[in-house]
Amino acid sequence: MAFKDIIGNDRIKRILRKTLQKKKIPNSLLFSGPEGVGMKDMALVMAKAMNCQQKKDDACEVCASCRAINSRNFPDVMELSPIGDVIRIDQMRILKQTAYFRPMVAKKKVFIVEEAEKMTDEASNSLLKILEEPPHFSHIILITQNPYMIIPTIKSRCQVLTFSRVPRENIEKVLTEKGYEEEKAKIISLLVRGNLKQAISLEWEEIQARRRQTWQFFLSLIKEEKTSHFLKNFSSTRAVAKEELSKVLEILSSFCRDLILIKEKGDVHLLLNPDYEEEIKKTEKLLSLELSMNFLTKIEYALYALGKNLNINLLVSSIFSSLVEWRYA
Numbered sequence: 448m449a450f451k452d453i454i455g456n457d458r459i460k461r462i463l464r465k466t467l468q469k470k471k472i473p474n475s476l477l478f479s480g481p482e483g484v485g486m487k488d489m490a491l492v493m494a495k496a497m498n499c500q501q502k503k504d505d506a507c508e509v510c511a512s513c514r515a516i517n518s519r520n521f522p523d524v525m526e527l528s529p530i531g532d533v534i535r536i537d538q539m540r541i542l543k544q545t546a547y548f549r550p551m552v553a554k555k556k557v558f559i560v561e562e563a564e565k566m567t568d569e570a571s572n573s574l575l576k577i578l579e580e581p582p583h584f585s586h587i588i589l590i591t592q593n594p595y596m597i598i599p600t601i602k603s604r605c606q607v608l609t610f611s612r613v614p615r616e617n618i619e620k621v622l623t624e625k626g627y628e629e630e631k632a633k634i635i636s637l638l639v640r641g642n643l644k645q646a647i648s649l650e651w652e653e654i655q656a657r658r659r660q661t662w663q664f665f666l667s668l669i670k671e672e673k674t675s676h677f678l679k680n681f682s683s684t685r686a687v688a689k690e691e692l693s694k695v696l697e698i699l700s701s702f703c704r705d706l707i708l709i710k711e712k713g714d715v716h717l718l719l720n721p722d723y724e725e726e727i728k729k730t731e732k733l734l735s736l737e738l739s740m741n742f743l744t745k746i747e748y749a750l751y752a753l754g755k756n757l758n759i760n761l762l763v764s765s766i767f768s769s770l771v772e773w774r775y776a
Contacts, residue, residue: 448517449506450492453485454621454643455613462608463489467496467504472555473606474581477563479594480610483642487561489610490588491516494524494557497586512553523553528561539566539573546577546585556585563589564596571598578604612641622646630721637719638697661698662723668742669733696750702727703743710736 450460466472476493478486495506495513498521506513515521525545527538542558550556560566566574577587578601589605591597615636621643622632631651638654639646701719705727708717718724734742 448488448492449508450489450496451505453488453492454617455484455641456480456489456610459489459608459610463493463496464504472497472586474583474585475578475587475589475605477589477591477594477597477602477605477607478610479591479607481612481641482592483639483644483646484610484613485643486590486610487559490559490590491524493588494559497555497557498523498553521553523550523556524559525557526559526561529565532565534560534563534566534570536567536569536573539570542587543573543577546587547582550584554584558585558587560587560589563591564593571601575600575604613643614641618643618646627651634720634722638694638701640697657694658698658720658723661695662702662726664695665699665702666730669730693750693753696746696753700743700746700750703739703746706730707736707739707743710739 450464453460476490478490480486492506495508495516496502496504498512498516499505499507500510500512501507508514508517512521516524519526525542527534527542530538542560546556546558548556560574574587575598577585581587589597589601594602594607594609618636618639618641619632622635623629625647627635635646635649635651635654639649702723705718705720705723709715709724709727709731715721715724718727720727
């Protein structure tokens with residue numbers, strides 16, 4: 448994979464290529480952005496470009512260095528990720544010790560730290576010592592979805608590059624190239640909210656099942672039926688519960704947006720769920736535009752809160768309380 452193979456975030460690709468061309472690569476980079484937008488891929492391409500034997504500002508993908516990095520068999524590129532839920536001090540000690548050794552076979556040593564926000568305080572302090580006096584041949588790339596959890600002293604010593612969600616049109620194009628029908632590709636691209644990795648991994652049957660389940664949930668809300676039995680399924684601290692809740696809320700948000708569009712007499716070609724058009728029209732008179740907007744606001748806030756890693760038990764309780772409040776407002 449080279450820069451051209453990464454979908455989206457063209458601005459960041461231009462910035463990185465310029466640093467390579469000018470040979471002014473920062474010793475520490477912080478890649479910040481939502482899940483599934485290619486931050487890890489970008490870090491690996493950067494590592495290859497720094498060590499490529501044929502190109503100066505990209506990965507050629509054919510030289511010995513590029514091939515070895517692709518196969519994860521390159522001694523001067525190290526990838527670190529959390530052990531359990533944290534990045535520990537001993538991991539940073541190894542990074543620190545290795546960073547001060549000259550490259551074994553490469554031009555540059557590159558350390559890629561995934562989920563950098565999960566560093567313990569001790570690990571963060573150890574990393575900070577390297578960032579304060581970095582060896583000129585070593586480069587550290589931190590990757591995080593939660594930059595606010597990185598201590599300020601580390602952020603201040605990094606060039607921060609903020610990644611954007613992958614445009615819907617790009618995701619739709621990738622899916623159609625993989626053989627999806629145009630309408631299915633459109634629906635998936637709208638639901639994943641710029642998460643290309645998720646879009647590629649989803650199965651259409653799985654999406655349809657989740658949409659049907661969420662549609663029943665949506666109906667139960669606007670018809671003021673009991674919903675607690677549904678929400679309690681997500682009262683768990685398990686990552687899978689958080690992921691499932693996020694997907695359900697995203698679909699719920701899309702149904703609410705479509706309802707608002709129809710109530711406002713908007714263009715039905717803009718519907719996020721075109722195959723549910725007739726079903727949504729049947730619900731149009733069940734609540735006012737104001738309540739529809741209020742509902743959407745609460746769902747969007749819940750999605751925002753999930754992204755901030757708030758306690759999922761408290762969040763689910765808060766969501767349910769908000770929905771009860773909304774129903775009887």
